[in-house]
Amino acid sequence: MNKTLNREKWEELFDGFTIVDCVILTEQVFGFVLVEVLDGDSTSATTRFLNISSHQPMEDRFAYAEGNTFSFPNIAMSQSPLEYVAVDTKSNVYSASIERMGEEAAIDQLLDMSTYNGLIGIINKLVRVAGKIYALGDYRKIYRRIGFEQWIELGTEGHGVPPPAYINDEDDSSMEYGFEDMSGFSSDDMYAVGGEGDVWRFDGAKWHQCPVPTNASLKTVCCAGDGVVYITEINGTVWAGRTDTWRRIAGADISPAYAPVDSFWFNDRLYLGGQEGIWTVDAINGRVVRLQEIETDAPNVTNSGRLDISVDGNFLLTAGPYGACIHDGTAWRRLFSAFDYL
Template identity: 25%
Template sequence: MAKSAASLEFLDGCIIEKDYFFFSTRLDIQPLDEYDHGRIMWFESGRWFYQDRNWQVSAVCVLANTVSKEDRAYVTLEEGSGVVGFYIPGRKKDVIDEDLPGGEHGHGIASLTDISQVGGNLYLCGYGGRVMRRVDGKWEPFDKGLKALTFGDFLQRGMTVPDALQAAAPTQRDLTAINGFSEDDIYCVGREGLIFHFDGQIWFQIEKPTNVDLNCVHCAEDGFVYAAGNRGVLVQGKGNNFHALATGVHDDFYAATWFDDHLYVGGLKGLYRLEKDGLRYVDTGEGSFKCRALDSCAGQMLVVAKRWLAVFDGLNWKRIDHPDNI
């Protein structure tokens, strides 16, 4: 790992431990339609490090050993290559890349959106109702009850292209985020208000509380599941019962986390905290900003903005700038 030398925007981020963070980024010099490069970064007590990858990284997380805190890996989900990367502290080899089923030999998998540790294993999701699970070092499809007929399926049945497009439109299960309380209680959300729940046996679709795109999901310490999306939509529920909360906010939400007994939600205009009467704007001292990710751990909440970071300890805010963005 070395120091960077190009301005960038943050895409996702998480906390490893106190004052130690992990991110995915995109370089400003990349053309808007170019995704065959990604840069991941670490920030530890004032120092920056980075590694380049061969594809843009849509999501990162920390895979922690549920038995020993000393064993962990920093995990990257590439958006379209069908590759998941593992950076393991203390290993001589910088990275271990694993090909996902269906993405081998450079075939790739389009639109992979989120990865998360639930229990002792990793789960990821993406467009087309795609969910996978990693167990004992092996990736496997985990989409029983989620797969739907696609445009290609209808073409194979002999439909014309216009008819196939029309038939496939309501079947698309484009998933954007995954999270869970346990491996028998997992939730996926997605476009047009999709919410799916895995109960330990099968995925099943929950009645939609909204038709708005949902961009993030968080299983909170109060026992409820929260999903947030466009147009100020925030839904709350558990099991098979979800409802929309009155937020009083006009914003598109992309991140959520639980910190200091409150739900925090990040949007295109900044940060909000859920109170009894709805969402309240949180003054971070930075004015309006685009929130890309939120995480909480080790007595800190990490706010990942497009160009900078902020850390909150419950009393004070601290802004962190990348040196090449100043």
């Protein structure tokens, strides 16, 4: 049994909650988003933001804050400054750093998030790209965090993605365009994906639409260490390429309800994380397969799914509803699991 936490700490911090997202700073420092499990109406469920510093003594290694106004939050780790930040679909913000830990003003209280026909935009996902945190919204809106209670919509500095066109005020089809993920080789070479085959590349000055030959809903993008950009469809199918050249490298038939929502390049392999665990590409057969088919020590679905990679790129963290595991480049290691305390 791993000693990241003991039974007492599990019951105090995790019992009655499910893990929905994770973030990693180092091999020994992590953050988790936990949501209370309630019978029936879940709108009043408590969200718990938990920091673990496993190198500290057991009595000092945990810190958390709570709120009951968050709805589907995502968490990301900023490199400069070093801080955890979580944002939910309604733009509510939580952050944790050496100086502070707690809720901030929501993004829509700090700037105009209007999108189409007077509607207020939503946030689909929070990501770290080139060390900075970006909140990805509908209507192709992207917001970069620049400090405590400070965000900027890229369009206000002349670097926004062109908004989708619409036919008339009754036409809501433009609302289908919203980014689900973003990745980058650098701040001057980034890719954002979402909508129905909607892929854009930023060259440091402006965004260019990429002709990926699919109209499927897109969920993830990864600018990988092998110099290739990998994009996944809602069923897990993977496209690979860059700029104007793309090809499908792996088919898949994952249920849309369990579509990959995270993708990272680690240890010369593409990892795709979703609610049913981790997937990867079987290049020989051109299929997306469960990671257990490729790595025999891969964690099961109870302890894996959401993914994050450390700032230095040396560690991959995964968390499922009941536990978490870490890969150090050599092997997987379980940090904790509910089944350790049954």
